Structures are given as C-alpha cells and as structure tokens.
Amino acid sequence: AYRKKVESIEFANQQMGGLENQASSSKAEFKFEDLAYNEKLRNPTKFDDTTSLVADDASSTEPTTIITTTTTPPTTTEEGISVFIRLRPINSSRGWVVLKEYNSVAQCTPSGVPLPERLFNRNFFTYDKTFGETSTTRQVYDGAARGIVQSVSDGLNGTIFAYGQTSSGKTFTMQGSGSVVRDAANSNSEHTEGIVHMAANDIFNHIEKESQRVFLVRVSFIEIYNEEVRDLLVTSGGGGGESNGATLTIREDKQRGFFVNSNETIVTSIVQLLEVFFAGEKNRHVGSTTMNERSSRSHTIFRITVESRLNNSMDGDSDDDDEDASEEEDDGDARMGAGHDVPQAGRNALIGLTDGNGAVRVSTLNLVDLAGSESVRHTGATGDRQKEGVNINLSLFTLSQVISQLGRGEAHINYRDSKLTRILQPSLSGNARMAVICCATPSDLYLEETRSTLQFASRAKLVKTRAQVNEVMDDRSLIRKLKRELKEARRGGPDKETMEMANANGAIEASIVDLETKLESVSKERDTAHSRVSELVSGNGNMEQIMQAVQSEKDDLASKLEEAKQKISMIEASKEELKGNLEAAIAEKDRIRAEMSKIESEQDAKLFELSEGMEEFKGRISALTS
Ligand SMILES: Nc1ncnc2c1ncn2[C@@H]1O[C@H](COP(=O)(O)OP(=O)(O)OP(=O)(O)O)[C@@H](O)[C@H]1O
Ligand SMILES: [Mg+2]
Numbered sequence: 262a263y264r265k266k267v268e269s270i271e272f273a274n275q276q277m278g279g280l281e282n283q284a285s286s287s288k289a290e291f292k293f294e295d296l297a298y299n300e301k302l303r304n305p306t307k308f309d310d311t312t313s314l315v316a317d318d319a320s321s322t323e324p325t326t327i328i329t330t331t332t333t334p335p336t337t338t339e340e341g342i343s344v345f346i347r348l349r350p351i352n353s354s355r356g357w358v359v360l361k362e363y364n365s366v367a368q369c370t371p372s373g374v375p376l377p378e379r380l381f382n383r384n385f386f387t388y389d390k391t392f393g394e395t396s397t398t399r400q401v402y403d404g405a406a407r408g409i410v411q412s413v414s415d416g417l418n419g420t421i422f423a424y425g426q427t428s429s430g431k432t433f434t435m436q437g438s439g440s441v442v443r444d445a446a447n448s449n450s451e452h453t454e455g456i457v458h459m460a461a462n463d464i465f466n467h468i469e470k471e472s473q474r475v476f477l478v479r480v481s482f483i484e485i486y487n488e489e490v491r492d493l494l495v496t497s498g499g500g501g502g503e504s505n506g507a508t509l510t511i512r513e514d515k516q517r518g519f520f521v522n523s524n525e526t527i528v529t530s531i532v533q534l535l536e537v538f539f540a541g542e543k544n545r546h547v548g549s550t551t552m553n554e555r556s557s558r559s560h561t562i563f564r565i566t567v568e569s570r571l572n573n574s575m576d577g578d579s580d581d582d583d584e585d586a587s588e589e590e591d592d593g594d595a596r597m598g599a600g601h602d603v604p605q606a607g608r609n610a611l612i613g614l615t616d617g618n619g620a621v622r623v624s625t626l627n628l629v630d631l632a633g634s635e636s637v638r639h640t641g642a643t644g645d646r647q648k649e650g651v652n653i654n655l656s657l658f659t660l661s662q663v664i665s666q667l668g669r670g671e672a673h674i675n676y677r678d679s680k681l682t683r684i685l686q687p688s689l690s691g692n693a694r695m696a697v698i699c700c701a702t703p704s705d706l707y708l709e710e711t712r713s714t715l716q717f718a719s720r721a722k723l724v725k726t727r728a729q730v731n732e733v734m735d736d737r738s739l740i741r742k743l744k745r746e747l748k749e750a751r752r753g754g755p756d757k758e759t760m761e762m763a764n765a766n767g768a769i770e771a772s773i774v775d776l777e778t779k780l781e782s783v784s785k786e787r788d789t790a791h792s793r794v795s796e797l798v799s800g801n802g803n804m805e806q807i808m809q810a811v812q813s814e815k816d817d818l819a820s821k822l823e824e825a826k827q828k829i830s831m832i833e834a835s836k837e838e839l840k841g842n843l844e845a846a847i848a849e850k851d852r853i854r855a856e857m858s859k860i861e862s863e864q865d866a867k868l869f870e871l872s873e874g875m876e877e878f879k880g881r882i883s884a885l886t887s
Contacts, residue, residue: 339725339726339727340694340725340726341722341723341724341725341726342695342696342697342721342722342724342725342726343389343405343409343694343695343696343697344388344389344696344697344699344718344719344721344722345388345389345390345391345392345401345404345405345696345697345698345699346388346390346391346392346698346699346700346701346715346718347391347392347396347401347430347434347698347699347700347701348391348392348393348394348396348700348701348702348703349394349428349429349430349433349700349701349702349703350394350395351394351702351703351704388699388718388719388722389404389405389696389722390404390405392404394703398433398434398437398453398454398455398456398459399454399459401434401456401698402456402459402460405421405696405698406421406456406459406460406696406698407459407463408694409421409626409694409695409696410459410460410463410464410626411463411467412694412728413464413565413567413624413625413626414463414464414467414468414471414567414624415624415730416569416622416623416624416730416731416732417624417693417694417728417729417730417731418624418625418626418627418687418688418692418693418694418728418731419624419625419626419627419693419694419695419696419728420626420627420629420685420688420693420694420695420696421456421460421626421627421628421629421695421696421697421698422627422628422629422630422631422685422695422696422697422698423435423629423630423631423697423698423699423700424631424657424697424698424699424700424714424717424718425631425633425634425699425700425701425714426633426634426635426700426701426702426707426710426711426713426714427550427552427553427556427632427633427634427635427639427640428552428553428556428633428702429633429700429701429702429714430700430702431557431630431631431633431698431700432455432555432557432630433453433455434455434456434698434700435455435456435457435628435629435630436455436456436457436458436538436542436630437452437453437454437455437457437458438452438453438455456628457535457538457563457628458531458535460565460626460628461531461534461535461538461565462531464478464565464567464626465478465530465531465534471569472572473571473572474569474570474571474572475569475570475572476567476568476569477527477567477568477569478527478528478529478534478565478566478567478568479525479526479527479528479565479566479568480494480525480526480528480534480537480538480563480564480565480566481494481523481524481525481526481563481564481566482494482523482537482538482541482542482561482562482563482564483509483521483523483561483562483564483684484544484545484546484559484560484561484562485559485560485561485562485656485680485681485684486546486558486559486649486652487559487648487649487652488652488656488679488680489508489680490508490509490510490511490521490680490684491507491508491509491544491559492507492508492509492523492524493541493542493544493545493561494523494524494525494526494537494540494541495507495524496544509521509522509523511680511683511684518686518687518690519676519683519684519686519687520687521684523564525566534565538563541563542561545557545559545561546558546559546649548645548646548649550635550640550642550646551639551640551641551642552635552639552640553633556632556633557630557631557632557633558632558646558649558653559632560629560630560631560632560653560656560681561629561630562627562628562629562684562685563627563628563629563630564625564626564627564628565625565626565628566623566624566625566626567622567623567624567625567626568621568622568623569621569622570620570621570622620732621732622730622731622732623731624730624731627685627688627693629685631657631660631681632649632653632657633653634653634654634657634710634713635650635653635654636709636710637650639706639707655679656679656680656681656682657681659675659678659679659681659682660679660681660682660685661717661720662675662678663675663676663678663682663689664689664717664720664721664724665720667689667690667723667724668720668721668722668723668724669723674689674690676689676690688726689724689726691726691727691728692726692727692728692729692731693726693728694726694728695724695726697718697721699714699715699717699718699721700714701714701715779861779864780822780825780826780864783818783822783864783868784822786868786871814867814870814871814874817867818867818871821860821863821864821867824860825860825864828853828856828857828860831853832853832857
C-alpha cells in the first residue's frame with residue numbers, strides 16, 4: 262500500500278513537472294524575445310554571477326540538457342573552491358539542459374529548450390565547468406581534478422569531493438564502475454576508471470619523472486556511517502559490510518585541528534594503491550535502495566599522503582637541531598603515525614631517505630565520496646535504510662550550512678555539528694585546494710533535488726581557501742619519524758638509556774628501603790635486649806660486669822647503625838650524580854651494592870654475636886636464678 266502511495270505521488274509529481282514545463286516553455290518563448298537577454302547569450306563573458314543562463318541547441322534531440330561554461334582553474338594558492346557539475350545519463354530524461362559554451366545549468370522544456378530561470382526569480386550561477394550526460398570521467402578528471410592532484414605532488418593539500426543526491430553518479434565518478442584493479446591493457450574491459458585511478462596514476466607518474474626529490478606515499482581510508490567514524494583498512498573480522506572497521510574517535514590538536522588516527526599503509530605503486538583502496542571499499546557500508554542498487558550508505562574519505570624531500574641533501578648521521586627541538590614538543594602521541602601499518606619492507610626502503618636536514622614536504626589528497634541525499638518520497642525507505650538516510654541528510658545539511666557560513670565569511674563555523682564537517686575542517690578552513698563535483702540526475706522527477714544540488718554548488722563557489730606548501734620539521738612526516746627511530750636505534754636509543762637509568766635508580770631505592778627495614782629490626786632487637794638487661798640489672802646487682810660487656814656490644818651496634826644511616830644518605834647523594842652519567846651511576850650502583858652487602862653482613866655478624874652473647878647471658882641468668 263505504501264509503495265502504491267509513493268508511486269502515485271511520483272506520478273503526480275511527474276504530471277506536475279510536465280505541466281510546469283509546459284507553462285515554462287511558453288514563458289520561455291516570450292522571454293527569448295528579450296533583447297538584453299539575447300545579448301547575454303551572445304556575450305557570455307559579460308554574464309554576472311546571478312544571471313547567466315540558457316540557450317543553444319534547441320534542435321538537440323536530447324531533451325535534457327545543462328548549460329555550461331568553462332574557465333581555467335586558478336593557479337594561485339588563494340582561490341575559491343572550484344565547482345563542477347556532472348549530469349549522469351538517464352534513459353528518459355527531461356528537465357535540464359547542457360550548453361557547451363556556457364558554464365551554467367538550466368532547466369529546459371520537454372523539447373529541450375532551456376528556460377530562462379530569471380522568470381522564476383531563481384538565482385542562477387556559473388560554475389567552473391559543467392559536464393553533460395555524454396561526458397566521460399576522464400573529461401571530468403582532466404577538467405576538475407588533474408590540477409589539484411598535480412599540486413598535491415608539489416606539496417599543496419587537495420580535497421576533491423563528489424556531492425549530489427542518491428544515484429546521481431558520485432561513486433561512479435570517484436571510483437568508476439567498481440573493478441578492483443586498473444586494467445588499462447584490456448580495452449574491451451567493461452570497467453570504467455574513476456578519479457581514484459586517475460589521481461593515483463598521475464601521482465606515481467609524477468614521482469617517476471621527478472628526479473630532484475624522493476617520495477613516500479601512504480594511504481588511509483575511513484567511512485562515516487550513522488555518525489560513527491570507521492577505519493576501512495582495518496576489519497574486525499567476518500568480512501565486509503556490517504562487520505567492518507574499527508571505530509575511531511575524532512581528536513583535536515592546536516596544530517592540526519580535528520584528526521583521526523586511522524591506519525595508514527605505505528604504497529609503492531599504483532596497483533598497490535588501488536588494491537588497498539578496493540580492499541577498503543569492500544568494507545564500506547553499501548545497501549540497496551529503490552533508487553540505487555548499490556547505494557553508498559556512508560561518506561568515505563580516501564586519503565593519499567605524499568611526502569617528499571630533496572634527494573641531494575643526504576648528509577649521513579649529522580644531527581638535526583630543529584628536529585630535536587620539535588621532538589621535545591612531541592607529546593608522545595604519535596599523531597599521524599599512530600597505528601600506522603608500516604610494512605617492514607617499506608621501512609627498509611625508506612632508510613635511505615631518512616638522513617639529512619632538508620625539510621620534508623607533506624601534502625594530502627582527500628578523495629571524498631559522499632553518501633547521497635535522499636528523500637523518503639523517492640526511496641520509500643524504512644527501518645535501517647531510513648535511519649541511514651536521516652543521518653546522511655543531517656550531515657549533508659551541516660556540510661551545506663558550513664559551506665554557507667564559510668562563503669559568507671562568518672566568524673563562527675559549525676564544524677562540530679557533524680563528523681563529516683569535523684573531519685573535513687582542516688581542508689574547509691583553508692589549507693587546501695578544493696574541488697566539488699556536484700552530480701545530478703537530469704530528470705524532471707528530481708527537479709527539487711537537482712535545484713538543491715545546484716544551490717549547494719553555488720554556495721560552495723563563494724568559499725575561499727588558501728593552500729600552502731607544507732614543509733614540516735616534526736613527526737607529522739613519516740620520513741622524519743622513521744629517521745628519528747633509526748637514529749635512536751643506532752645509538753641504543755634515548756628510551757633505553759632512560760629505562761636503564763630508571764631501573765638503576767629503582768634498584769637503589771629498593772635496596773635503601775630494604776636496608777632501612779633491616780636497620781629498624783636491628784634497632785628493635787637492641788631495644789628489647791636493652792630492656793631485658795635493665796630488668797635483670799634491677800633484679801640482680803651482681804651482674805654489673807656482664808652488663809657492661811653487653812652495653813659495649815650495644816654501643817658498637819649503635820655506631821654501626823649510625824654508619825649505615827650515613828651510607829644511606831651517601832646513596833641518596835649518589836643517586837643525583839647518576840642522572841649525569843649512566844656509566845658512573847652503574848659503577849656507583851655496584852659499589853653501593855657491595856657496600857650495602859658488606860654492611861649487611863657486618864650487621865648479620867654483629868647480630869649473631871649479640872644473640873650469642875644473649876644466649877650466654879640467658880644461660881648465666883638461668884644458672885644464677887636456679
Ligand atoms: N556517468 C555515468 N555513466 C554511466 N553510468 C553511470 C554514470 N553515473 C552513474 N552511473 C550509474 O548509475 C548508478 C548509480 O550511480 P552511483 O552509485 O555512482 O550513484 P551515487 O551518487 O554514488 O549514489 P548514492 O548516493 O546512493 O551512493 C550506478 O549503476 C552507476 O554505474
Ligand atoms: Mg555512492
């Protein structure tokens with residue numbers, strides 16, 4: 262019954278769309294008479310941000326089109342987010358048109374005539390480029406992503422994300438049609454490459470060509486599912502889907518903003534990178550909905566980190582003051598490094614890179630495939646799917662809010678309102694070149710969804726970022742971290758030293774405590790002996806001589822006690838010296854130990870003598886008293 266209801270609503274929507282288009286088309290014809298408007302059409306460069314639009318091939322056999330104009334992405338480091346529109350092909354499509362000469366998107370009549378949006382009082386915006394239904398991902402990559410990928414190889418951060426309603430082609434754009442490994446040789450393959458393949462290809466080609474620098478590439482892959490962040494490169498057993506990755510916490514530090522300590526894997530070739538990517542992709546939450554058989558139910562962020570340094574700055578073992586300074590600031594939390602899965606072979610291969618003082622460039626490319634917004638009206642979702650849908654829509658809403666706030670230059674930005682915006686905060690807040698590829702399904706069934714996507718795209722165009730080359734001197738660079746570890750390993754490691762020092766101190770401390778306990782019990786025995794002797798003395802005046810002997814023993818013992826106490830303070834003093842010189846400390850420790858055992862054996866001997874004296878004393882007393 263519910264499905265029927267949805268169908269009838271959809272049918273009604275279709276009818277309404279048709280009527281709306283009919284009404285629009287007559288208005289459009291009228292508006293095409295508008296001279297100023299036609300002037301704009303002839304002269305697209307004069308278009309301002311809010312009025313560009315329309316026209317071209319009314320003769321097009323494809324009724325659904327979009328108006329597009331092209332600009333070259335800026336090459337400066339301060340720039341707006343680049344925004345692109347991609348329309349996916351659909352069989353029966355009406356509603357939107359593409360015109361190659363203009364960078365705009367327009368609604369069209371059923372016969373493919375673009376509607377002048379001004380008539381509906383809607384703002385219309387130009388984008389950096391729009392890609393029509395027949396465009397290929399290669400064209401999208403070349404127009405939208407290539408420049409950013411290139412600058413990631415050169416040390417700037419980049420973020421590319423696909424936005425749009427469910428089933429509009431985001432995953433298709435980002436990862437292609439889903440084959441695991443690149444199959445360039447097989448041209449008959451049905452497989453379509455995505456931006457991930459092309460970016461990986463460009464990065465590794467760049468590395469191969471660049472002889473001045475040495476590189477290290479590592480990747481991580483996370484998803485945000487129902488407001489939980491999961492590591493797709495770590496499976497918690499039982500295969501993909503519902504049992505996927507470990508849950509991660511988002512943390513914050515002053516330097517980096519929000520971050521997660523996700524697992525990272527070093528990759529040394531494009532094939533290896535893609536294998537890691539698709540292994541992670543298997544763990545992603547995907548579900549079937551009425552609108553998309555393989556609908557992404559989570560947002561994913563695949564991060565490629567590229568580190569590089571000049572390869573002519575090898576300088577053997579020389580110490581690096583700057584680096585040591587930052588090591589001291591290191592809070593011990595391995596930041597980017599925590600939980601890194603660094604294969605041993607990768608480590609060894611890197612050792613050659615780890616010497617030298619040159620700064621290391623670290624840049625990241627985030628490839629973000631969002632889950633699509635969806636209306637229950639179209640998906641008819643219930644239960645889990647509905648819950649997912651609600652979470653997806655909520656986080657996309659926050660993203661859109663954050664984008665608006667950034668575009669308006671507001672002081673407070675709601676990054677904290679969703680995991681997605683928290684994780685994207687370092688990119689959104691400035692230090693990254695960014696491209697948004699807004700995908701849309703050009704059907705009049707989805708007029709509202711497409712309009713909302715286009716509005717999001719327009720707002721994104723207002724956001725400015727300022728990417729800069731990141732040359733780092735601390736552990737955010739894995740090369741540097743490994744270098745430090747290597748250095749530590751070579752000299753036995755400061756940790757080992759500290760440990761030994763701590764052990765030595767601990768042992769001395771324990772010995773002192775032990776010695777003090779022994780002294781205490783000796784003192785007690787002495788006191789007991791003393792009081793027993795006093796008792797006896799008061800009971801028998803003839804014992805004076807014996808008493809004197811016992812007393813001298815007692816005095817002797819007391820002076821030994823005093824001596825032992827002095828030794829303790831000497832040990833305390835020598836503990837301080839230990840800090841300066843471990844070798845001396847160890848020797849001192851041995852000396853002290855020997856000293857202590859001497860004292861101990863002396864004490865033992867004295868105690869033995871004393872107890873013998875006591876026995877003899879007791880014997881005499883019993884002889885006297887019997
Ligand atoms: N440009 C295109 N050319 C050919 N097929 C496409 C294109 N774009 C999308 N498709 C196909 O449309 C279907 C839906 O696309 P896709 O899964 O990429 O959508 P999505 O935007 O990721 O949706 P969701 O938000 O539900 O994950 C897939 O079968 C995909 O192969
Ligand atoms: Mg998807």
